[in-house]
Amino acid sequence: MKPPHAARPRIGFLLEQTLGHVTHAANLRLSLSDVGDVDVEFRDIEYEPTGWLDRYPPRSNWTVRAGRHARRAAKELESDGAGALFVHTQVPAVLLGRVMDRVPTIVSVDATPKQIDSLGIHYNHEQGSDRVEDLKFRANRRCFEHAASLVAWSAWAADGLENEYGIDRSKIDVLHPGVVPDAWRRSEPKPDSSTIKILFVGGDLPRKGGDLLIDAVRRLRERPDITAAGLEVELHLATGATMANEPGIIVHNGLTANSPELIALYHQSDVFALPTFGDCLPMVLGEAAVCQLPLVSTAVGAIPEIVLDGKTGHIVEPTVESIEESLVPLVIDRDYRHKLGRQAAAHADAVLDARVNARRILDRLVEHADRARPRPVTLCVSGDIPADLRSQIDRSERPLTDYLAIADECGAELVDRPLVAAHAGPTGKLIRRVAGPDVAMAWHLFGRRRHLDVVITDGEQVGYPLALMMRLGGRRGMRHLMIGHRLTSRSKVLGAKRLGLFHTIDEVFLYSSKQVELSRDLIGFPQSKIRLIDFMVDTEFFSPQELPAPAGRPLISTAGREFRDYPTMLDAVRGLEADVLVASASPWSKRDDNAGSGNDIPDNVIVTKLSQSELRDTIDRSALVVVPVLETDFQAGITTILEGMAMGKTVVVSRTEGQTDVIVDGENGRYVEPGDPESMRRVLEELLVDPDQAERLGKKAREDAVARMDVRFYASVFADAVARQQARP
Numbered sequence: 087m088k089p090p091h092a093a094r095p096r097i098g099f100l101l102e103q104t105l106g107h108v109t110h111a112a113n114l115r116l117s118l119s120d121v122g123d124v125d126v127e128f129r130d131i132e133y134e135p136t137g138w139l140d141r142y143p144p145r146s147n148w149t150v151r152a153g154r155h156a157r158r159a160a161k162e163l164e165s166d167g168a169g170a171l172f173v174h175t176q177v178p179a180v181l182l183g184r185v186m187d188r189v190p191t192i193v194s195v196d197a198t199p200k201q202i203d204s205l206g207i208h209y210n211h212e213q214g215s216d217r218v219e220d221l222k223f224r225a226n227r228r229c230f231e232h233a234a235s236l237v238a239w240s241a242w243a244a245d246g247l248e249n250e251y252g253i254d255r256s257k258i259d260v261l262h263p264g265v266v267p268d269a270w271r272r273s274e275p276k277p278d279s280s281t282i283k284i285l286f287v288g289g290d291l292p293r294k295g296g297d298l299l300i301d302a303v304r305r306l307r308e309r310p311d312i313t314a315a316g317l318e319v320e321l322h323l324a325t326g327a328t329m330a331n332e333p334g335i336i337v338h339n340g341l342t343a344n345s346p347e348l349i350a351l352y353h354q355s356d357v358f359a360l361p362t363f364g365d366c367l368p369m370v371l372g373e374a375a376v377c378q379l380p381l382v383s384t385a386v387g388a389i390p391e392i393v394l395d396g397k398t399g400h401i402v403e404p405t406v407e408s409i410e411e412s413l414v415p416l417v418i419d420r421d422y423r424h425k426l427g428r429q430a431a432a433h434a435d436a437v438l439d440a441r442v443n444a445r446r447i448l449d450r451l452v453e454h455a456d457r458a459r460p461r462p463v464t465l466c467v468s469g470d471i472p473a474d475l476r477s478q479i480d481r482s483e484r485p486l487t488d489y490l491a492i493a494d495e496c497g498a499e500l501v502d503r504p505l506v507a508a509h510a511g512p513t514g515k516l517i518r519r520v521a522g523p524d525v526a527m528a529w530h531l532f533g534r535r536r537h538l539d540v541v542i543t544d545g546e547q548v549g550y551p552l553a554l555m556m557r558l559g560g561r562r563g564m565r566h567l568m569i570g571h572r573l574t575s576r577s578k579v580l581g582a583k584r585l586g587l588f589h590t591i592d593e594v595f596l597y598s599s600k601q602v603e604l605s606r607d608l609i610g611f612p613q614s615k616i617r618l619i620d621f622m623v624d625t626e627f628f629s630p631q632e633l634p635a636p637a638g639r640p641l642i643s644t645a646g647r648e649f650r651d652y653p654t655m656l657d658a659v660r661g662l663e664a665d666v667l668v669a670s671a672s673p674w675s676k677r678d679d680n681a682g683s684g685n686d687i688p689d690n691v692i693v694t695k696l697s698q699s700e701l702r703d704t705i706d707r708s709a710l711v712v713v714p715v716l717e718t719d720f721q722a723g724i725t726t727i728l729e730g731m732a733m734g735k736t737v738v739v740s741r742t743e744g745q746t747d748v749i750v751d752g753e754n755g756r757y758v759e760p761g762d763p764e765s766m767r768r769v770l771e772e773l774l775v776d777p778d779q780a781e782r783l784g785k786k787a788r789e790d791a792v793a794r795m796d797v798r799f800y801a802s803v804f805a806d807a808v809a810r811q812q813a814r815p
Contacts, residue, residue: 095455096125097448098163100156100173104133105289106369107174107196109343110263117266117444124448127168129159131178153181160185169455170234172447180229187508190234190454192447196263197239197366197387198246199226205364205387227251232508234454235473237261237447239367240388256473261447262392263369264440269344270376272353281318282417285355285379287348287370288362289326295361295384295404296323300335302361302409306417307334315418324351352377356423357416361402361409362386375434380426382412392438398430462539463498463808465489466527466548471502484698485624489544491801496808498542506530521551528552535564540811542567542804549591550582556590565592565811567804572720574604582609593807597621598721598744617807620748621721622800623728625792627698630734631706636665639690640709640774645669645701645729649722651740655714657763660688664774666712667704669696705733710773710780715740717760724748728795731755731787736780738769748795754786 101111111130118126131152156178160171164185171186173179174194182191197205199222230236230251236258238244244260247253284303288294303321306312312319323329324338331337341348352358358374359382367388371381375392381399383389395401400412416423467489478484493500506527510518514533518526528551531541535556541564543549549568556566568591573582582588588611595617596602602618605611635641642664644655652668659666670693687693696704705711711730713723721744730737731754739749741757749755756773759765773780 094123094125095169095452096127096167097451097455098160098168098171099126099128100131100159100171100178101128102131102133102152102175102178106263109369110174112344113264113266113440114444114447116269117441118448121445121448124452126448127163127166129163131155131159149177149180152178157181157183157185160189160191164189169458170451172237172451174237176226176229179233180225182229182232186229186232186234190451190458191232192235192237192451192454193229193233194237194447195239195243195247197243198250199223200250201243201246201366201387205366207364223251233257234458235259235450237450239263240391242388242391243366254473259446259450261443262367262372262438264438264443265369265372265376265434266344266440267376267435270349270352270373272377276353276356278420280316281320282357283320283322283355284357284359284413285322285324285352285374286359287324287373288360288368291323291325291327291329293362293364294368295363295409296325296327298361298404298406298409299359301406302413303334305406305410306413309414311414312417317417319413319417322351322355324348349377352379355379357382357413358399359383359409359413361404362389363404365389367392372434372438375430375438378424378427378431380416380423381430382409382416392433394429394433397426398433399426457500462812463496463542464531464534464538464540465492465496465498465500465542466531466544467500467502468524468527468544468548469502470504471500482627482699485627486797488622488797488800491622491797492542492804495798495801495805498808501527501530503527524548525551528555532556532559535562538564540565540567540808542569542808544569545571546573546578549594550578550587553587553590554585557585557587561590565814566590567593567595567807567811569595570601570605571597572718573601573609574719579604579608586610588612588615591615592811593617595619595803595807597724597747598719599747600719600744601721604719617803618747619800619803620795621724621728622797623725623732623791623795625732625788625796628702628705628729628732630788631703633703633706635707635709638665640664641704641707642666642710642712642770643669643704643708644712644714644726645696646713646723646726649716649718651714651716651761654740654761654763655712655766656686656688656691658714658766658770659691662690662767662770662774664690664709664770666691667708668693669701669704670694701729702733705730705735708735709777710770711735711737712766712770713737713739714766715742715745715760717742718744720744721747727755728791731784731795732791734784734788736773736783737787738766738773740766753783754790755783 115128160182168189171189171191173191176193176195179193230253236247238247238258238260239262241260244258247258248255286296286299288296303319306319320334322336324341329337358379360368361384365387371392374381381393382402383393384404385401390401393399393401402408402412479486489500492498503523514526514529517529524547528548531552532555543552593615594611599618602616605616606613647670713726715723727737727739727748737755739745739757740760742760749757751757756769758769
């Protein structure tokens with residue numbers, strides 16, 4: 087069952103109108119003016135007071151004033167059906183509060199408040215008392231934490247968010263503000279001239295280093311090496327400062343952002359210079375780069391990310407001497423000047439295309455809106471879903487997850503722990519603190535039961551608390567599908583049976599026939615509600631790569647931690663003519679690692695940790711995969727078993743009470759007795775000296791994994807179950 091066709095998402099943009107942010111807002115409007123698949127609405131957050139009350143405290147404070155206007159605009163957009171919001175900058179975003187919880191919001195920053203404080207002396211910006219600064223810090227951190235994601239204009243700003251405010255880097259997209267290139271590119275090269283024109287664009291002449299640049303150009307005009315070359319230097323100042331022209335110094339007042347007159351001035355220039363004392367990331371540098379001008383600026387804020395010293399321009403000290411010496415080769419050497427200009431334009435094409443970056447922002451907003459849109463089917467994930475999960479999967483860094491496959495197949499909403507925490511009210515926060523995140527997730531789902539057709543819980547740790555809440559408070563029409571892992575511990579059996587939890591679980595999906603038997607006989611689940619299904623593996627990610635086997639002795643690999651019997655395996659492989667790699671790690675297991683410390687590790691064994699792509703490559707180079715498991719009544723080790731099968735390897739597994747449903751001994755793998763190193767040793771030696779048998783078993787294992795256990799087939803089982811439940815009255 088595929089998700090239904092979605093309506094056009096509606097996205098709101100709240101844009102601060104101060105300094106260079108005015109140009110950024112204009113570029114966003116222009117870049118998104120012709121999108122046909124999304125409804126976009128812009129609201130400007132004006133700096134100037136809009137009423138007499140805005141001129142008196144506390145409204146006279148810019149943060150308060152901007153926050154009030156942004157909050158009102160955000161609520162209007164929310165009422166109009168906006169599925170997501172984009173707010174630039176954090177100043178108007180900081181007072182949005184729970185609006186950001188209800189409507190996924192991207193907060194965009196050119197710099198963090200702490201970074202702005204570090205440059206404050208150049209902006210006449212004064213810090214408050216320690217108490218005021220602490221309150222400001224807490225408010226901004228809360229804003230960043232409540233944002234669905236963040237856009238940083240630069241890696242410098244992203245570093246500030248991560249290091250100063252503790253924001254997870256995976257939550258941050260680095261996207262430079264950029265320039266609309268079609269409006270700024272030169273249609274033809276500038277003709278060569280003996281007059282070299284240096285351009286400065288900046289409203290605040292002293293802060294931007296304009297005074298220093300004027301003195302440097304005065305000195306350049308008198309340098310013998312420049313006059314001897316028959317060259318003349320002119321400085322063109324596009325600024326708000328009022329000053330008289332002088333020989334070689336021409337002032338242009340009244341030019342507006344993106345105006346034809348300003349663009350023409352760029353096109354008539356040869357070098358762009360901005361020796362600023364205080365800036366985060368001046369957009370004029372991007373404009374100049376698109377116009378193929380070599381750049382001269384200081385190492386302030388994120389400027390070195392645009393002005394690559396010696397490649398796209400020169401980084402200088404804010405002194406007349408440093409500026410002068412940096413400009414000399416750009417004035418005298420035509421070829422060098424053109425080379426840096428071309429490289430600046432190429433760098434701008436790569437990272438400063440405003441249309442490309444605006445579309446990336448819009449795509450991320452649509453993704454947030456789509457994720458937040460209420461859906462009739464919800465799948466809970468008892469963990470954190472990485473913000474870049476799909477990108478990792480697309481880059482083949484990790485396999486397709488079961489929950490993403492189910493969500494795509496069923497059109498289901500995914501609910502993970504961060505989302506539950508972000509939407510928790512006072513009761514939800516109390517439950518999380520007292521009973522833990524799994525019960526808090528059950529409470530979150532229980533509270534939405536009137537709006538859901540079907541909820542899928544990914545384990546009894548959420549499924550049982552939800553079933554109890556529905557038993558006590560009613561289901562309100564919601565159907566409940568639960569994946570069960572191990573329902574047969576004593577406490578779970580007693581609790582589930584006495585409370586009659588099976589009454590509010592419509593279907594339970596179990597991976598082991600032993601779990602099916604015990605759930606029916608000990609707990610009382612009706613047979614009609616029990617589904618025995620195969621576990622899953624991404625057979626596209628875990629597929630034979632035909633990597634070369636290690637030279638010398640064959641390699642045996644194993645992985646995982648849950649209910650592993652590594653001591654038995656270590657005894658079995660001691661002195662074996664093979665190397666053994668143990669990847670002893672698990673994102674789910676809370677058990678101690680029994681592969682390393684406390685064991686006498688044989689010389690032919692290495693215990694390590696591997697990423698999923700590294701594990702795949704290791705299995706591919708292996709002759710055999712071993713899964714030693716302690717006696718238990720559920721399918722411990724199933725993930726590693728299926729990964730080995732999908733890679734076309736013979737898997738040697740301990741035959742436990744719970745692990746009997748996947749391996750057919752002698753057909754697609756081999757069983758050994760649990761806790762018996764001699765049994766395991768005999769089978770390993772037999773397979774190592776009989777590679778034809780190992781190849782036959784591995785080929786059949788791969789066929790079975792693809793046919794029955796691929797994650798996409800697994801997802802289709804849940805799609806059928808959802809359709810079955812939705813068809814019920």
